[in-house]
Amino acid sequence: MTDLDTASDAAHVVEWRALLARHAAASCALDRELGERHGLGMSEFEVLERLWEDEHREREAALRIQDLACTVHLSQSALSRLIGRLEKAGLVERAMCEIDRRGIYVQLTEAGRTRYREARPLHREVLARTLTDGAPRP
Amino acid sequence: MTDLDTASDAAHVVEWRALLARHAAASCALDRELGERHGLGMSEFEVLERLWEDEHREREAALRIQDLACTVHLSQSALSRLIGRLEKAGLVERAMCEIDRRGIYVQLTEAGRTRYREARPLHREVLARTLTDGAPRP
DNA sequence: GGAGACTACATGCACGTGCATTGAATGCAA
DNA sequence: TTGCATTCAATGCACGTGCATGTAGTCTCC
Numbered sequence: 001m002t003d004l005d006t007a008s009d010a011a012h013v014v015e016w017r018a019l020l021a022r023h024a025a026a027s028c029a030l031d032r033e034l035g036e037r038h039g040l041g042m043s044e045f046e047v048l049e050r051l052w053e054d055e056h057r058e059r060e061a062a063l064r065i066q067d068l069a070c071t072v073h074l075s076q077s078a079l080s081r082l083i084g085r086l087e088k089a090g091l092v093e094r095a096m097c098e099i100d101r102r103g104i105y106v107q108l109t110e111a112g113r114t115r116y117r118e119a120r121p122l123h124r125e126v127l128a129r130t131l132t133d134g135a136p137r138p
Numbered sequence: 139m140t141d142l143d144t145a146s147d148a149a150h151v152v153e154w155r156a157l158l159a160r161h162a163a164a165s166c167a168l169d170r171e172l173g174e175r176h177g178l179g180m181s182e183f184e185v186l187e188r189l190w191e192d193e194h195r196e197r198e199a200a201l202r203i204q205d206l207a208c209t210v211h212l213s214q215s216a217l218s219r220l221i222g223r224l225e226k227a228g229l230v231e232r233a234m235c236e237i238d239r240r241g242i243y244v245q246l247t248e249a250g251r252t253r254y255r256e257a258r259p260l261h262r263e264v265l266a267r268t269l270t271d272g273a274p275r276p
Numbered sequence: 277g278g279a280g281a282c283t284a285c286a287t288g289c290a291c292g293t294g295c296a297t298t299g300a301a302t303g304c305a306a
Numbered sequence: 307t308t309g310c311a312t313t314c315a316a317t318g319c320a321c322g323t324g325c326a327t328g329t330a331g332t333c334t335c336c
Contacts, residue, residue, distance in 0.1 A: 005262065012265040016164065019269075023161045024211035026154065041292085065315065073162035078293050080316055085292095102301045102314040124143065127150040131157075179322085203285065216323050218286060223322095240284040240331045283332075292323085302313075 026130040033126055038119040039089070043082060045123055046072050048116040051092065051108045062095065062105035091115055164268040171264055176257040177227070181220060183261055184210050186254040189230065189246045200233065200243035229253055 005013065030042040040048070050071055054063050069079045083106055086092040091112035095105040108116070143151065168180040178186070188209055192201050207217045221244055224230040229250035233243040246254070 009262045009266070012262065012269050015269055016265050019157065019161055019164070020211060023157055073158060075294050104315065124147045124150065127154055128147070131150050131153055213324050242285065
């Protein structure tokens with residue numbers, strides 16, 4: 001982003017700043033609006049969504065915590081606590097996994113499914129708003 | 139991201155997840171590597187860079203805290219503390235702004251300029267690495 | 277000039293996050 | 307079998323962040 005940068009470095013910096021701007025706009029709006037109207041943070045919603053999608057795959061369902069961690073870009077410890085919060089709110093439940101008793105399966109409860117369905121339209125709306133009009137160069 | 143979504147919603151979700159992935163990859167790497175090798179967080183570096191760029195504009199230099207806040211996508215309070223950290227590290231200094239005695243000008247010290255120059259190559263390298271090979275769909 | 281609205285920055289506080297560690301369960305090798 | 311390295315999840319801890327508030331300075335309109 002200066003005359004000292006190579007052309008490709010400069011391009012990367014431009015791209016990076018655009019990425020930061022879009023990410024900040026979207027994640028801020030998601031956090032605030034999902035929080036106010038559905039009591040969910042951005043990551044909470046993201047986790048509910050993964051669980052919901054998993055249920056709708058023909059597989060036996062039931063994801064382990066670490067499976068979620070990578071798709072949500074959160075550390076294992078953060079995810080452990082996030083699941084704890086969702087569980088306390090009654091939106092998910094932990095289930096002992098008999099195959100490997102170290103692992104823990106996380107599943108949506110009926111309340112969790114409902115909450116997700118309620119929140120999804122707002123999530124999509126915020127995305128549509130922030131990803132499209134956040135794009136133009138200021 | 140499901141059959142319940144409209145086509146454009148689905149497209150937004152795909153874009154959003156890609157954005158999250160790229161952001162996570164880059165910001166993680168930046169934070170870790172800049173931290174280990176230069177004692178700077180991602181946002182710290184970003185602030186130093188804005189200050190450095192500002193010095194190299196022909197304007198009278200000297201940014202106020204709030205000017206930085208928007209370009210760095212941080213709250214005013216977060217930025218106030220970040221400046222505090224940088225100041226304690228001797229990389230920037232606060233200067234009373236005589237025109238408006240509420241405002242505070244933030245300027246790089248010589249140590250700050252040096253630190254920025256040292257860290258920039260790594261910053262560009264991490265960006266090049268994470269923005270290009272972070273792009274392909276997993 | 278003085279009262280009140282407003283702005284810029286700092287700070288108390290609560291909270292979510294990552295790192296390092298712990299405890300439990302598993303797998304492998306001798 | 308016993309012993310050791312590995313893996314999964316939970317937890318103690320420190321830290322950065324946002325929100326709400328406090329404090330000081332400025333602006334406006336009378």
